[in-house]
Every structure is written in structure tokens, then in C-alpha cells.
Amino acid sequence: MIKVGLVGLGKMGLSHYAIFNAHPDVEVVGLCDSSGFLLDILHKYTGVATFSRADELIDSAKPESLVISTPTGSHAVLVRDALSRNIDVFCEKPLTLTAEESAELSDLASERGLVTQVGYHNRFLATFGEVKRLLDAGAIGTVTHAMAEAYGPVVLKPAGSTWRKDRNQGGGALYDYAAHAINLLTWYMGEPGRVAGTSLGQVFSRQTEDQVASTLFFESGATAQLSVNWSDESARKMSTRVTIWGTNGRLYVDRQECHAYLRNPVAGLDEYQPGWNVRYTTDLTPPVWYYLRGEEYSSQVDGFVKAVMSRDTSGPNSFGAAVSTDRVIAMMSADARGERVAAAPERVRRRRRWVLRARSFQGRALRPTSPSRSLGQ
């Protein structure tokens, strides 16, 4: 039995609270939120201990694990405080607003041997997991190109002023929607060396972007295209899909289906024939002990609880994996501003810095000045 505290009770926080609370190996010892109204209701009707400050929750309720579902801008402080008190952390995505801070927190967790997880729930969806398995088995040969898309109806009018509409707090389609698609791409293809052609466009928002387009370049020579729009009313709810092309075929995946076209049979994948193969979530998804919004939300919580109980720090959604996503987000932000950003691996970074320095000595312009925000301005 592990003692869990939750900080932040928005849509994700409430959902996490219900799922953790329903877990047989979890005791929820306290909640923290800025809305006294919500805390009072939950305390009144469920008896749970509530706190208006995270440090009070930690001091009084003494959780062994903390679930953080606050606006992204506050993650870094909360996560650092929890880790420094040797508390395992489940944090909503994205991990922080800067890749450097995410990397620092990931290092801190590693040093202390703490279990960490970030809420990139797609990695716990059976269909997306099946594509990871297929890629690892070499189903489509050498990957040459991918297309990752995420569409949904979040911002459909100009009004409104929550943190999700403020980029400084981690709002916007890049942090909120594109992060999921990027996280899948880095899971499937590794971290790209660079990005280009990034456009953070506005449809209705003023303080942040509603659509994202970008091209990712991988060291293998493969490329990926990203297309994201959270002002798409035609989608009933968030719809994330990835298509991947390789020398031996093509994969398509969304939350419900996985389509695999294979040119030649692949050793170890006897259940997949040459030509089209279709697998559905109904066949692929293992049962969960409690269902709220999708098996993946329960599975990720169960994955975290099991990792905490077994002290396993190698989970698929650890802070380390999230850092890659945050680095790509940082690259895209810089690219959209017209800045060139170094790739992640240190040797590439050093080389590029040297090249840039050499160029600047030659007096060349390093910063194109046309940011690619185009719509709604």
C-alpha cells in the first residue's frame, strides 16, 4: 500500500484522483488545489484531507508519492520540492516549460533513485504500444518518414482566459496537444537532430498558438511531419494518429486501430501477413481493474504504482523520456521564432555551436527575423 497525495484538481487531476483512489494498493492521504470551493466539496462529501499548499500536504499527510496535475508553469517548483524530500512523482505532461529544467529534474530523480512518470498516456494505449512492438521487430524495415497528427475541439472561440490560453504558463497547442504527438514520435523514432519549418499559428487564441506544423529530421535520415490543431470542432474529442513509412511497408495507428501494410513477411511476426493487417483496440487492450475515461489512464496509474512498489525506475514514461519531448518542443519554439537550436546529443551541440560561432565571425546573419506566426494576427 502506498500513500499518495495529489496536487491540482482540474480535469486531469480529478480523473487521476478517482483512478488512484480506486487502486487497491493506494491510499490517497491528501489533496491540494487552489480552488477552496472544490476542496471543501471533496472534503465534505468524501472525507479526504485537503490542503491549500503543496508543502502543507507533504508535511502533514506525508505522501510517499505525489501526483502533480497543475498548470505546467508550476511543475518545476513542485517536482523539485517533492524529489528533494525523496518523494516519487507522477507529473502531468509536459514535464516543465524548459528542456534544461526537465533534464535537471530527471538527473535529480536518478541520483536519488526515485520513481518518476509523466502523463503521456498514449504509451499505455494498446494500439500505440502495438506499433512500438512492430517497429522494434522491424516490421516495416528501415523507417523513412512519419506523420504525426493531433486534432481536437479545445479552443473554439476567442474568449476565455484560463492558463491553457497563456503560453507563459504552458498553455497552447504545442505544450498541450503537440506534446503527445511528439512524445509518440520520439518513442518510435528517437530524438530528432533538428526541426525546421515550424509554424505556431493562431486560430482563436491571442496569447498562444492553436495550431502547430513542423518537420523533424532524424540522424538516421528519416523525417517526420507534425500537424496539430486544437481548434478543430469536427473532432468529437482529441484524436491522435501516427502514420509511419518504411522500406518494408507502412503503419497507421490511432487510439482504436492499428493498420500494418507489410511488403514481405517478417520473422517473429507470424500473425502479420504480407499486405494489409488490421488490429483493433477490442482485441489488443488488456483489461483494467477500474475504468474511467479509457484503459490507458488506468494502465498508466497502475504502471506507476507497480513501479513504485518494485522501485523500478526504468518505466517507458520516466522523466528521462519526457526530457526528449521537452527538447523537441524547445527546438520547435526556437525554430518558430526564427532561431536555430542545437540538437540534443552533446557532440552535435558542440559541433553546431562551433559552426555558428565560425559563421558569426564571418559576419553572417544568424537570426532570420520572420517568425512564422501567421494566422489571426
Next chain:
Amino acid sequence: MSSSPSDQLASAPTIDRVLFGDNQFFGVNHMSEEKARAQAMRFGDLSAIVEVIDAAYEEGLRTLMCTTHDRIGELCEHIRAQPSRYEGFRFYPGMPYAHKYANAATEDGVVGAIRRFLPSDGLFDAAMRGGRSLATKDIDGVTTLLIDAEMKMFEGLPTPVVFLQNVVVDLLLGLGFTSAFRTFSDHVRARYGAEPGFITMNLPALLVELEKAGIENPIVCANVNKIGFRMCGGAGEYDRVLRSHECRAIAMSVYASGAIPAAEAIEWVCGMPNVESILFGASSRSNIRSTMELVGRYWDVNGATSAA
């Protein structure tokens, strides 16, 4: 276990053996996004929905179990205008239409979303009730206001059973906020003379909590299918709780979105203990007829289940 006066007053309604659902009209398909979009395109127009409802009526179906999607409001108007054409037709509303709230919560926060859907049409007492409720953290008042707002579209139409949707039922179940089941139950009985129903993906856990909340012999609707799709606890546990708990169960997702061959699926469900009815959705007369025929092999599809 204590019963409120409203418990004793409400007479248990008869429930048809086969109920018609509305997921297919709104782009909900658990197996394929493409199929879901094709359905959303096909049913973009009310007349396409009416055509299927008419076919269902002619094939003997009399109950539409539905969400509170705006389009259902239009269907209600259509049916209200022709009472003789749809004699005996009734609705089992399921509320709330969760995506409406989920999307609003993303934009305005949880409290903002609730505020957004509270009545704002000049019902002074309703507004006062809501205002006071929000101020005193009396969630019961807010809950009843939200129920009333969702029920408005069914005014003048028979709604003998009113369901709480699974997202809300299962959220409350997870939070341990189970007194809300009683609030919902008491309100739909007192205000609408209807029997409360509960949709869930967690039937075994829910039955225990409903019993604790004093809701006797509850009407519950859950996935019941041969492959155990979205049946938390597993098909074996469902079999056990359906035998051991007093309840009136409606089976949904019996085909698991098409993953189970139809005849095999129906034979299995009809053999489950305490399953009184089957809820299914279809987009064509031939599919409606084939399900009715399959169920007819095991049950009297034109009869209703006995009142509890």
C-alpha cells in the same frame, strides 16, 4: 436499509427486452475512427436520424436510450409534434452529455464548466438555488439544477428511466463520492416520477456502492459481452455479481463494437444471469431486424421485463 418516501412512491417501470441506442448517430464507435466519422457524416441531418428511428419503431422497438446531445433535442421536437405516429415511444435519457462538460472544463476549469451549464434563462428561483448552492458548497442543489437543465428537451415526452452516464457514475465511484448517487436517484424520482438508472464500466464495484447508498434493486447498464471488453473485473466477476446482487441489468456493447460475430454474441448475453434487456445501436433497418431476430431466438422481444 432505509427507504425514502420517494422510493416507495416510485413504481418500478417495465423495461423493454430490447432498447435502441444513439451512439451511431453521433460518431461514437469504439473500434474505428473512420467508421465513426462516416456515421457522423451520414447522420449530420436530422432526417437521416428520423429515418432510422422510424425503421426501429416499425421493427417493434419502443425505447430510445439516448444522450442529451442537441440533435436529440431536435428529435424530441419531431416526435412531440406527431404523438399518434410514435404512440408508445419513450426515451431513457442519459446525462450529462460528457464531452460538452469535458471540453468546457478544459477551457473554463471544472467550476467554470458547471457554471456554464447552469440555467441562465431567467428562471429566478433556479438561479438563486444555483447561486446559493455554489456559495454553500451544497452540491445537491447544483446537481439537481444540472439534471433539470439536461431534462428540458424531453418536456412532455415519457421518460420512465433517467440514466446517469458512465463517465460521471464511474468518476463518482472512483472519488468515493457515492452520496451523489442518492441525490440523483431522489431527484429523478421526485421531480420526474422516473426510475434512476446508472451506466457503468465498473459494474461489480458499483453494485456494492449502490447497495450502500440504499438504492435497492437498481437499474444498471453496463458492457456485457463475450470477450469481456470494458468489463472491469472480468466476465467471470460480472457473472458472479449479477447472480449475487439484486439489480435490473441492461447489457450494452454486446457485440463489442463488432469484434464478436452477432449470433455468438447474442446467444452468450441472453444466457447471462439477471440481464433483463439488451441495448444496441444500428444504422440500418436490416441490422435492426437481424438483432431483433437473434434476440427473439432466446427472449420474447415484444414483451417487457416484469416489474420488480
